[in-house]
Amino acid sequence: MGYYEFTIRVSDRSKDALLNRMDEMGCLGVSENRGRLVAYFRDSRDIILLRDGLNLFREVLRGAGLDPDFSFDYVYLSERDWNETWKKKFVPIDPGEKLAILPPWESARCGRIGLIIDPGMAFGTGHHETTKTCLMLIEKYVSGLLRNGPAANCVRKDCFLDVGTGTGILAIAASKLGFAHVTGVDIDPVAVDAAARNAELNDLGNVEIREGGIGDVEGRFDLIAANLMSEVLIGIAPEIASCLGDGALAILSGMLVGQEDDVIAGMKKAGLALLEKYYDGRWASVIVGRRR
Numbered sequence: 292m293g294y295y296e297f298t299i300r301v302s303d304r305s306k307d308a309l310l311n312r313m314d315e316m317g318c319l320g321v322s323e324n325r326g327r328l329v330a331y332f333r334d335s336r337d338i339i340l341l342r343d344g345l346n347l348f349r350e351v352l353r354g355a356g357l358d359p360d361f362s363f364d365y366v367y368l369s370e371r372d373w374n375e376t377w378k379k380k381f382v383p384i385d386p387g388e389k390l391a392i393l394p395p396w397e398s399a400r401c402g403r404i405g406l407i408i409d410p411g412m413a414f415g416t417g418h419h420e421t422t423k424t425c426l427m428l429i430e431k432y433v434s435g436l437l438r439n440g441p442a443a444n445c446v447r448k449d450c451f452l453d454v455g456t457g458t459g460i461l462a463i464a465a466s467k468l469g470f471a472h473v474t475g476v477d478i479d480p481v482a483v484d485a486a487a488r489n490a491e492l493n494d495l496g497n498v499e500i501r502e503g504g505i506g507d508v509e510g511r512f513d514l515i516a517a518n519l520m521s522e523v524l525i526g527i528a529p530e531i532a533s534c535l536g537d538g539a540l541a542i543l544s545g546m547l548v549g550q551e552d553d554v555i556a557g558m559k560k561a562g563l564a565l566l567e568k569y570y571d572g573r574w575a576s577v578i579v580g581r582r583r
């Protein structure tokens with residue numbers, strides 16, 4: 292398996308529309324580099340469809356009165372190139388107030404709880420807005436040091452579930468923030484391997500990583516994190532509701548701004564109540580809880 296790296300030159304006026312379109316096309320992540328967008332796609336996506344999808348999008352931009360003149364080129368990255376690219380680009384970051392994300396080749400930052408994450412092939416290095424938001428919200432709802440809400444919203448630090456664990460980053464954070472039992476699930480075996488390896492790198496004995504979805508776990512959880520696409524979140528709303536114990540919360544991220552109302556409606560239909568919405572750039576997150 293490999294990846295396509297697209298370098299795109301686009302005007303500021305059309306940038307957001309193009310970013311949304313690339314999300315719909317399955318883009319794994321985008322970074323901005325000296326006025327250019329660098330976007331990654333798995334090579335399981337047909338390159339002709341990717342190219343045509345971008346070329347045809349010019350008409351959509353033109354129709355919307357935006358600047359249709361963007362240009363792009365792309366290169367193929369083998370799995371090994373991809374890892375090397377990540378290593379070069381991976382800079383340590385400090386999400387929330389207590390955490391620091393560190394690749395294995397960096398040393399710990401003093402005063403912060405270090406999460407060692409070797410990105411490997413899985414999603415979840417902590418650099419994406421949605422991952423950062425989930426980390427910040429996990430910290431917020433366990434810390435008892437709430438700035439924007441009553442401390443009564445804090446959850447018990449007993450059982451944590453991470454649905455779509457990727458590199459295991461949220462599961463590892465939950466364990467390091469004091470949860471007694473942590474479970475991470477992912478349907479992608481590559482992610483399962485990466486998450487299990489990262490749990491080991493962090494020397495965590497209470498993190499269990501399993502291949503599968505939320506339907507493959509049993510029991511109730513005090514806090515659930517699910518950083519997934521909005522359709523997936525809506526599809527698993529009943530399972531999320533039945534996995535939440537009394538006073539338990541779910542942090543849902545991964546939806547684009549504008550998709551959050553559908554996710555909230557799906558959660559309400561499953562019997563959950565909305566506690567909070569959070570926005571970071573183009574991304575929305577919501578916190579829902581079981582109605583008492």
Ligand code: SAH
Nearest residue numbers: 414415422455456457477478479482504518
């Ligand atoms: N939790 C990480 C990774 C999120 S990326 C973070 O916050 O950064 C989303 C992950 O969910 C991917 O690894 C993908 O394989 C997985 N996934 C997608 N649909 C899923 C589903 N229905 N059940 C479980 N995992 C799923």
